[in-house]
Amino acid sequence: MHLAYPAVLAALLFCTGIYGVLARRNAILVLMSVELMLNAVNLNLVAFDVWLRDTLHAGQALTLFTITIAAAEIGLGLAIVLLVYRNRGSSDIDRLTALADPAGPGTGGPADPGAGADQDEPGATAGDEKAEATA
Amino acid sequence: MNPGIALAATAHHPGFLSPTGVEITFVLVGLATLGAALLTVTTRQLVHAALWLVVALGGLAVEYLLLTAEFIAWVQVLIYVGSVVVLLLFGLMLTRAPIGRSPDADSGNRWVALGVAGAAAVTLVWVVVDAFRATWINLHGAVQGTSRATGTSLFRHWVLPFEALSVLLLAALVGAIVLSRRDDGGRGSE
Amino acid sequence: MTLTALAALVPLLPFLGAAAGLLLGRTAPGFVRPLAVLPTAACLVVAAVVAARQGTGAPTDAAHRLATTGSVPIDLSLHLDGFSVLIAVLVGLVATCVQVYSLSYLRDDPRYPSYAALVSLFTAAMLLVVYTGDLMVLLVGWEVMGICSYFLVGHYWETETARAASIKAFLVTKLGDVPFLIGVFALASDAGTFRINGILAAAGEGRLHHPTVIALLLLAGVAGKSAQFPLHTWLPDAMAGPTPVSALIHAATMVAAGIYLVARLLPVFTASAAALAVLAAMAAVTMIGSGLAALAQDDIKRVLAYSTMGQLGYMAGALAVGDRDAAVFHLLSHGAFKALLFLGAGVVIHAAGTNSLTAMSRMGGMGRRIPDALWTMGLALAALAALPPLSGFFSKESVLRAAEHASAGHTAHVPSAVGWTVLVAGLAAAVLTGAYATRLFLLAFRGSGPEVPDHGRQPATMTTVLWVLALPTVAFGGLAYRELPDWFGGTGHDGLGPVLLTSILGTGLAVVGVLAAYGAWQGTAAIRRAAPFGAVVAEPADAEPALVEAEAMATHEAVYGDIASAEDPGDPGRLLLGPLHRPAAHGFHLDAVYSVVFVRPVLAAASLVRFLDRDVVETYVKAAGGTPGLLGAAVRKAQTGNVQTYLGALLAGAVVLAVLVAVGT
């Protein structure tokens, strides 16, 4: 078989994954796109392994490891997304604020309520002015 | 394994080219896989995305079979189609993803995404075609990916990463459990 | 105790004093003053002992291998010779005087403990620079001085002027320090060692591959530290620091470090005629420009600041004609009389309640109020103008003589054009020096008008110090010029004594300057009587001197509309300079040029990164804080897909990298 077939397919799948990672809004869809990227790599590795007739089976071994790593990453990633969802009420990675629930159980940390307000204060201390002057 | 030798070998024996039937199957399945992948990243129905992902991953498993890597193919089916996609569906459910068409499945920077992905595609395809335009895989002879061959090499040559991977899996498991556990009464120290 | 142990003690004493002062400043305020003065005084004594024991003997070297960094080793080494031991004595003397003077000058200042500790640290750093035999260690002292000056100039932290001045001092000297750093590394990798002896040996054998590049890089750092054109602009502004700090920085420490460095590494510079030419041009421009600017300043301390630049120009000129004996001779005598002038200026400002010469020229009886300052400053100004038989005459004469020698083509490695440049500029600057010294003296002490308001008696510690410094101002030059060549290892051409031609030329021109200024002063006397002018800080009778000065500086711009000059038609300097007066008063507008060339690009780059960080990244956090109502639709739009922006950059970077690597090479 022509080696270019699997290699080109892998490259295109990888770029499809890139598009999904960059364009998707829902965090879980982003995770799916990452899966596509990793699978593209796997296809590459298997094809090269078979082409090379590698006696150590390095390509296939790495494929197995990648599959396992991907599974582990998905598990942990989903846990993080769920955590964000619990704290924010949204799993849209770019619109978390629109659905944010300030009174939710997640308003931990005394830093949180002031985080927004403080940014708007003009830095009135001497340190601030010095910072401005230096730069 | 020196690719130079492999190249030379294939150049000397053009008659051992793979039968076109396998190639045609591979291309057709590949097109289906790519189509499913594209639908996964473009569909506006979130649950459909997961289902298209199943198709894409299944298509890849078929490709592995065609490449004589049967062990990998079965692992692919078991782990991906069997558990990862189920996990993803669970995730969609738990985050109350809307069933049906959601008009805002894409974020604002799809044109940036398209640009980067397009540039990457041009680069990668060019690199790959440039490298492999005259290279054939010899699919005859000993099957490269039987369960026995792969398993043996795993335990003979790749014991160290295998053991490291067990730590990784355990860490992922524990991490996921800790992160998704609810706070209420879960821990005695609170 | 061995000589090296004693010498190691010299920088160590003020350093320990500084550390103890910082640590005990809060807990034991009673110890602060002794801790400020005693270690410095002890260090003066030890330095004098070291000087006596080293004497005219062969240079002493001692080294301890500190670290081996890759290719070039670093040593903790001492190098004692006539130059270093004498300069160390000068540093110790000036530092001790400054510490004693500060006791009264800053007597009520709440920040006195940190101030005194920083002065001690500054002294220690300068002594380290002087004694070290290793460029790396020298660099350490060099940097520490920079940082200390940054804090000391910014001592009156509340005033905008001081803040701006301290940052300017830091940035402008840093502008020179970057090429300097590179030059040091290039020099070390060429010579294979950081040891100065090794470098000099390499230069002597012609083993340096790029002497011109290295010398020019080093010159940039020297220009920054020693306030030579075009990196001099920080020095006049550094007058925003307290007067004792000015005395310390200007007389013996920071600005002297650059000259000292060139003197130590002179063979590296003489290896390149181009570097000598650049040094000569730099010195010539500095001498004449600073003379003109000094004639136009209104702030008494700024006059002195510009005069410092001019005198440093003489030293740089001496180095450009390859005579380091003359340069170091002038450095020593200048250190004594410039310290005296600054400390005297502090007394004058305290007594007059203003730092404006215009205001002082409308006051009567200043001389009677502060006779100590009148006499000592008169002597020091005469020394500055190089009138015989004061110290300044002998040392400046040695510089002019060396230049004359070189202009005749008698000095090896030095093109005669370089000699001519230095000689002509030196003679022209002599006229200017005479003129501005006279102008300063007449305006400050010979004013006429209402009696000076009484600001209380001058503390004895302040006036005593003036007389202590007056001794070397008068006598050092005459006593030393025969002895010094032996101390300096006898490498000078033929002694440092005056010769007839340049003596007559130099003194004559200085007298011309003096007479011109006197004439102009007489000529404008009528205008001064007709146009009363001035605002005097009315302070309670025994205010702390530093407080008076701080207020005078803070109000100067408000009263006269400018930090440097006053619109006074009765100023003799205005008459002498004519149309040049305005640009001279503003240092020929170099700051505006720098603002365009350096400051704006840096600001632009910084604000770009700030935009990326703050407006893109922090907006995200901000919005996460739950204040969507505050953020407009535009902000929300900018923040859309933020993680994806990161990922986009990541992937785009990877693609660009891959394309560049795969295709480009």
Added chain:
Amino acid sequence: MPSLVQSVDWVALTPVVIPAALALAVLVADLFLPPARKALLGWLTAAGLLAAGLTLIPLRDGHRSTFCQTPGASCSYAADHFALVIQALVLGGALLTALLSLATGTTDATDELPGGEYWFLLLSSAAGGALLPASRDLITLVVALEVTTLPAFALVALRRGDRLASEAALKFFLSSVVATAVSLLGISFVYAATGTVNLAGVAHGLTTAPGQLEHLAKAGVALTLVGFAFKLAAAPFHFWVPDTYAGAPLPVAAYLSVVGKSAGFSGLILLTVIAFRPYDDVWGPALGVLAALTMTVGNVGALRQRPGADRSAVRLLAWSSIGQAGYLLVPMAAAASAADPAHEIGTTVAYALMYGVVNLGAFAVAALVTRGAPRGRLTDYRGLYARRPAAALALAFFLLCLAGLPPGVIGLFAKVAVFSSAVGAQHGWLAVIMAVNVVIALVYYVRWTALLFTRTEADAAPAGLAPAAEGPSATGPAAVQGPAAAAGTPVALAVAIALTAVAGIALSGAPQLVLRYAQGTLL
């Protein structure tokens, strides 16, 4: 027939096995320990990491290797000098992180980190970090990198109630996973071009690869480096760093800034110097450009950090760590054109050791200050010297080390070593950019140092009245900080600060302790 399973030299593996085994032990012990005694787990972790560090001593010959394909050739694990030094850095970093966590975990009940799982994750990550520098094939390298990183995602998110922490974890996670995917793609290309994954074999394969595969191999080399450059936080792969550090619990941020970075640069060193050696004309300039970009972005970013903003202290440390990563890259770029690249990378190792000690120290003091001022602003450090003189002096020392100013002699010398490697490799332009950056960095480090010794308005009044004025200091702006400042320093935190300070001072007194690595050949 050879035995089915490779023979294993467990002695060489001890620095990796001990943390991994201890991780399991801690997880199990967590189930049986009563809640009141959970702190024991932390001390157990610290003791275990110390023990793992001590096992490096018998290995110091640096000749052992194991998991070999054929006896004596192409091994997966090599305990050579390079591996041992980086393992010492990783284990020491993890030990100090454990000490920091012990102190942070007990501040107040709401912020408490989960006990057993936290230590388990920390130890597994440390095991991965210890495995990485000893890996000698691409598969082990990738797996070790993932073992280091994956638990770190969970560590960042572990403050489950904190929305900033979970957001930081998500950003970290997504960036890292994408970078790993890119890296794996690169590895697959390299594998295709060389037919092997063993690092030495790759080097051999690259020299003998047929000409038509050259572009593929070069692209593979570039893409492979991305994943490790990401961990090192080299620009433009640095965007996650300020966000993640600011959102993560402070000890975890400290851990990422040292152990995460060490994983990144040791991986880069192994790949470039061993595996991609034949392509040094490719990665040398690439790393040089990355170094220049990284240090500039990091330092300029730090320069514009607003002192009054929340978490600005950690943000500043994050930007500064990006800048320092740029310096770490300089000797690697220089190694490309050096006759003996192993010599140059010793400079990176020496610099990293200095940076690790000093940066952990700075984080330790930041942890101490954050106890009293939870908003973590730079302005909270104003007048620290008056409140906690020892901590302020320690922080001042650490900052001066980072800036490369005396008395932080070790910082200065490490920078000099980096400089001389750049100059020696004829990378004059890189030395120039680095000099400019060192000066930019001076501004913010010195500014912070000065802030420590500046009196606050609130402090000035009581200090003038009476030395022991506890009453007045409770009024005004100091009221927030007053009680916290009065609270004692936890033992673990004091130990951490003392350890780093002593190490920093010892290194300043005897810089050759680390700088000798800049001389010898490590690999």
